Amino acid sequence: MLQVTIVTLFPDFFTGPLGLSIPARAAAAGAVSYRLVDLRAHTHDRHRTVDDYPFGGGPGMVLKPAPFFEAVEALGATPPIVLLSPRGRRFTHADAERFAAGASLTLLCGHYKDVDQRVADHLATEELSLGDFVLSGGEPAALAIVDATVRLLPGALGDEDSARTDSFFGRGISAPSYTRPAEYRGHPVPEVLLGGDHAKVAAWRDAESLRRTREAEARDRAEWRAREAAIAAREATLAEAERAVAEKAARKAAQKARRAGRTVRGGAPIVPPPGEPEMG
DSSP: OEEEEEEESOTHHHHHHHTSHHHHHHHHTTSEEEEEEEGGGGOOSTTOOOEEOOTTOOSSOEEOHHHHHHHHHHHTOOSOEEEEEEEEEEOOHHHHHHHHTSSEEEEEEOBSSEEOHHHHHHTOSEEEESSSSOOSBSHHHHHHHHHHHHTTSTTSSSOHHHHHTSTTSSSSSOOOOOOSOSEETTEEOOGGGGSOOHHHHHHHHHHHHHHHHHHHHHHHHHHHHHHHHHHHHHHHHHHHHHHHHHHHHHHHHHHHHHHTTOOEETTEEOOOOTTOOOOO
16 A cells, blocks of 8 residues: 655645545545644644745745754654655656555645755655646645555556556557547547547557657757756856956956055066065
């Protein structure tokens, strides 16, 4: 049985979804159990404080490290211990397969502006994200990961072949699906699916899967190139700012040297020979 533990400020967020559909069916089949841990239960002040202002200033509040560390230690959690974060590596079907094959999975949900970096560096064994966007907290991401994982467990789906024909299960994107009616508002189902020739249907699905996978990969490559260009532009801006700061510091140093009566040539002070007094 897979033990899924979710550490969160909002345990009630999960009670409804985990009691419905595939997550509930997997639990009823004995394939998974869920444990919801309230982060505030691991605080020690009467206000049950979990956040504080960021060092260095700036807007927003940061979740403190202690409640996360103490919660995980109290649970005796073992890897994988996953922090949901937009900084993390993007979650994939391969991760879902890995989690489904394990005995335990602990998910740490952030909230507010951020989570103290020491949670990522010294407590979580990995950091995962759903994509290049920001949620109000880690709870929706955790729920998506749980759903993607438990649907792979025995007994979760009525037809286990259904999962094996999904997108990313040993392939890229799956072929599109159609059902009755054969024509709707002038939009017909592809003729090959209506002919009853299973070999042709299989070939059509393979071709559609490959075509759509290539299109998605081309789109991903274009987005990657755009991100790389944006990063390069940021690096150039930072380099220019650093150069300006260095030049300003050099000008101040030269002005200070002149005020002290020392001659500066080429940016380096001229030091008088030993025994010769400095001008001043």
